[in-house]
Amino acid sequence: MPTAVVLGGGVSGLAAAYYLHRLSTKFSKIILLEHQTRLGGWLHTTRYPDGAKFEHGPRSFRPAGHSGINTIDLVEELGLSDQVLAMPMSHPTTKFRYIYVSGRCHALPSGLGGVLRTLSPFSKPWVFSLASEPFRARSSEEDESVDSFIRRRLGPEIAEYAIDPMCRGIYAGNSRELSVRSCFPPLYKCESEDGSIVRGMLWPSKGRQRPERRSKLSKRARDERWAAWSLRDGTSQLTDTLVTQLSEDPRVEVRVGSPCEAVTPTDGKLQVVTQGETIQADHVFSSLYAAALSSLLPDQLVELKAFLSSIPAVTVAVVNLEYSGHVLPAQGFGHLLPSSEDGKMLGVVYDSCAFPEHDRQDKPSTRLTVMMGGAWIRELVSEVGSDLNENALTSLAVKGVQDQLGIVDSPSRSITKVQRNCIPQYLVGHWQKLAGIHSLTEKTNLPLSYIGSSYQGASVNDCIYNAKLEVERVLSS
Ligand SMILES: Cc1cc2nc3c(=O)[nH]c(=O)nc-3n(C[C@H](O)[C@H](O)[C@H](O)COP(=O)(O)OP(=O)(O)OC[C@H]3O[C@@H](n4cnc5c(N)ncnc54)[C@H](O)[C@@H]3O)c2cc1C
Structure with a gap:
């Protein structure tokens, strides 16, 4: 009886279990283990x-890009289209974002009018930085901090007053330590593939064309120009609905209050220990925070554990x-x-x-x-x-x-x-940690997939999309 075990019942683990249930019958048993008594993880x-x-965690989702459209497709599939609260581009929430500097809130430039004017605390209009950006030399570094990338391409004021706070808002992290390559892949690609952020945004190279929209809801998001969305009953409505769908499939067993205590490779499988029981898993999808997974692996996987715990x-x-x-x-x-x-x-x-x-x-x-x-x-x-x-x-x-x-x-x-x-935190050099994790997993033939926010994107969209891509990869191998 081929068994898949999913570790963690946050949005990544629930999405992985959902796609396993929906896309194939390859696994006759799908067991999800969640440590807490509540499912949903940070969606709460x-x-x-x-x-x-x-x-208490995320409050809105962006509808853009492959991962944004994928979540909207999922929402439609789950029958939640009429539960969406959409926030259009024209909404004040989208237009006005402030930074608090020297005792007061300043609106960040928004739209064409905003970039043409000098808005304090900036000393000149953004248009000057944007106009000179395509002429800046591209870097030969394989990675650098978000701060140094933006300073180099757009100048110190945008780095300090726009990007530093943005990194604090998205990652609660320090732009001087976070990796541009891993935290903002589109910006990194614009420079490495098109030579400039402005050029890459306006005329993206062929490999980065806009994603196709298939679901009715994703077309609605485009036509109504959504900037963000949530659900009527809050973000937990998404994870609650995934749980309901999973409960209808007899192959799926969702166990709460069941911490995974160890994951040990044996004869091409993984033994997963939970509450005195050992499950023989043909494949494990771990959505746990990387360092938490590291602590569950045996000492013989010393190098892999070191890469995981370094995130x-x-x-x-x-x-x-x-x-x-x-x-x-x-x-x-x-x-x-x-x-x-x-x-x-x-x-x-x-x-x-x-x-x-x-x-x-x-x-x-x-x-x-x-x-x-x-x-x-x-x-x-x-x-x-x-x-x-x-x-x-x-x-x-x-x-x-x-x-x-x-x-x-x-x-x-x-x-x-x-x-x-x-x-x-995806610090400078994060991509090398990922390369190390994947090459060691392949070399040791571990039937283990790494999903969740520790690896390739922390937004809810990224978590769901990466879970889907990984499930598809495993099913097709
Ligand atoms: C305050 C905050 C605000 C955010 N705002 C946004 C936002 O507005 N928009 C957005 O897109 N994203 C936002 N994010 C990011 C996003 O919410 C997270 O990256 C995402 O929810 C992570 O989901 P996950 O399933 O990968 O991890 P988690 O939610 O951490 O799920 C992992 C699960 O594993 C369980 N677990 C841990 N150890 C074990 C074990 N040994 N055995 C079994 N289970 C275990 C945990 O209890 C948890 O339920 C925000 C995050 C936070 C914290």
Whole structure:
């Protein structure tokens, strides 16, 4: 009875199990092991009876690119098309993104008008940097930091005030350490294949043509010019629906509260140990954070374990706040703080502006999320103590909102979560770690697949798409 074991019940593991169930009958048994009693991993929505929804992980998805379109196709396949909350390009959340510098929020340039004007804290319009970018020499390095890449191609101000905060917003990471090749592959390819970011964006080379749209929903996303989307019942609706679909297939067994304790190669198979039971797996799809997988492998795989454990991850404090009434001084996605302004405070998302449908229904309110820590966790610890006490984190977040947005009221509700090792960091040279992992796996003939956010993209779209590609590769081999 060919058995596939999926480790981890976050969106990557659930997507892998879903595609195994949908695409083939090659495995007569598909066992998913999840350590926690809750499925969904970082996709975690708290829902209140009054209709309020708070996201403790991702809050929106982008509809663009191969992986973005794939998620939309999946949403249609799962019967969730009528549950989508779409945010069009014209929405204030898309148009207005702020950075908090020298005591106030500044709108980042948006659209043609934005790049033609001088907007503080920049000393000149972006158009000058964009116009000279195609004439900058291309690098001969195989990888470099995001900061050095942007400084070289677009200048120090864009690196410091736009890209540094963006890396903090997406990866909770430091642009001086993150790899441009692994964190922003399209930018890296624009330079290496087309010689310039601007040229590559406007006239992409043949290998990077736009993906095809097949589902009705993905065509709708294009026609209505979606910039982002979520689901009516929050992001957990996606993982909850995957779980429901899986429960209808007798081949699939989803076990919660079942930590995988060891993965050992024997006779071309993998023995997976969970709660005193040993499962003989013909193939294992691991969606665990790389260092967690490393700790489950035997010592004889010393080199592989070393590569896996060399991929770090950061811890983020996520504080959801709700205020009575409409208290935001401006509409927009939110604001980010450059690391030069305040390391520990990454930014504030204006959730109510993006999806007011997730506000409580009984009276007017404003939901915000403050994110803190990440690569600057030491600064956060020195402020609130090494136990990252939730009350101290909440107070710090409330003070940040007061100082940065002038909202002086006390929040009517708050939820604080310390999300440990939640965002893997693709540091300069990450691609070499991946090459090492894959070549050792091939050399030792391990029936093991690496999916999840530790490897090739941390967005939910990337997690789902990479799980699908890996399942297809294994099924066709
Ligand atoms: C605060 C935050 C905000 C984010 N915002 C966005 C966003 O807006 N948009 C976006 O696209 N992405 C966002 N992301 C990124 C995205 O949410 C994650 O990269 C993605 O959810 C990772 O999913 P995963 O399944 O790979 O990993 P996980 O969600 O970590 O799932 C792994 C699962 O494995 C389980 N596990 C661990 N050890 C074991 C074991 N030994 N045995 C069995 N199970 C085990 C864990 O309990 C977990 O459920 C955000 C992430 C965070 C943390």
